[in-house]
Amino acid sequence: MKYYLGVDGGGSKTYVLIADELGRIVGKGRSGNGNHQVDREGARRNIREAVDMAMADAELTREQIAFACFGLAGADREADYRILRPMIAELGFARHDIHCDTIIAMRAGTDRPYGVVLICGSGTNSAGRSPAGESLQVGGFTYATGDFGGGGALAVEAFRAVIRAWDGREPQTALTPLVLAEMGYASVAEMFDDCLDRDRQPPLGLAKLLFEAAAGGDAAAIDILRRQGEELGKQASAVIRRLGMEQETFDVVMAGSILTRGQGDYVHAEIRRAVAAAAPNAAVKKLAVEPVVGALWMAYEADGPLPRQAYETLKDAAEFEAI
Known part of the structure; x- marks a missing residue:
């Protein structure tokens, strides 16, 4: 079974979801500010805290995550990515990518x-x-x-x-x-x-x-x-x-x-x-759904075509108020 991780790191909160290859949510995490432009060290701690919470909830190791997608507020310019690349690499996922949180919001709103x-x-x-x-x-x-x-x-x-x-x-x-x-x-x-x-x-x-x-x-x-x-x-x-x-x-x-x-x-x-x-x-x-779902779908797509079952399962399960 493959597992995928999606992160939405915003200025007030950081959400993390982990789902299996069928789109079933197996782990959730939540913390505070994930925008390095607001507080670099605080964002580093909060992103790690939310990721660790989701990993513990799913009872998985880093090696079991096929791909991790991070949608982060403040990921606007190359100067931002020079800060974010090493920050996210520290989390230990072999395969991962970083996008601005705008892009994961776009992906969450369309098929x-x-x-x-x-x-x-x-x-x-x-x-x-x-x-x-x-x-x-x-x-x-x-x-x-x-x-x-x-x-x-x-x-x-x-x-x-x-x-x-x-x-x-x-x-x-x-x-x-x-x-x-x-x-x-x-x-x-x-x-x-x-x-x-x-x-x-x-x-x-x-x-x-x-x-x-x-x-x-x-x-x-x-x-x-x-x-x-x-x-x-x-x-x-x-x-x-x-x-x-x-x-x-x-x-x-x-x-x-x-x-x-x-x-x-x-x-x-x-x-x-x-x-x-x-x-x-x-x-x-x-x-209509939380942007973190868009990060999850992009994690699937980085590993191959998004399975229709995973898309439909996550879409149906994703209308939540809090993680």
């Missing part, structure tokens, strides 16, 4: 080994993998390097909309009472002064208020969400063009809380419009 992924959670990112196996990332760094959006930026946009309506630069918005209630102020003037005096930044929770206000027809909220969709559509289109996938049939996988849990169609509609123009045969869909 093909190629496609495009858009991530919009606290921040944004996009990536793709062509049928030939070429990978590409677009964005995922900072506003100064071209990015826009994600929960953090959308929270700022909601806050700004309230300020601009208060001082007369824009029409009144339904965001005003929602933001005041969320931040605990009685008036915009009080909020304005207190945030300036204490250098208080808009909390991430303001992002969800955009969907509530948009559902009621608020123009400011709708405009912000549509702009987010337009920007994500541009990211997807750039990945598609640069990988030469305009005529391919594939999925564009949407991941992250803004895309998977946000209400309404304001963001999604703009993404679909951009994708349809760039690649008419592509389909846009939401990620």
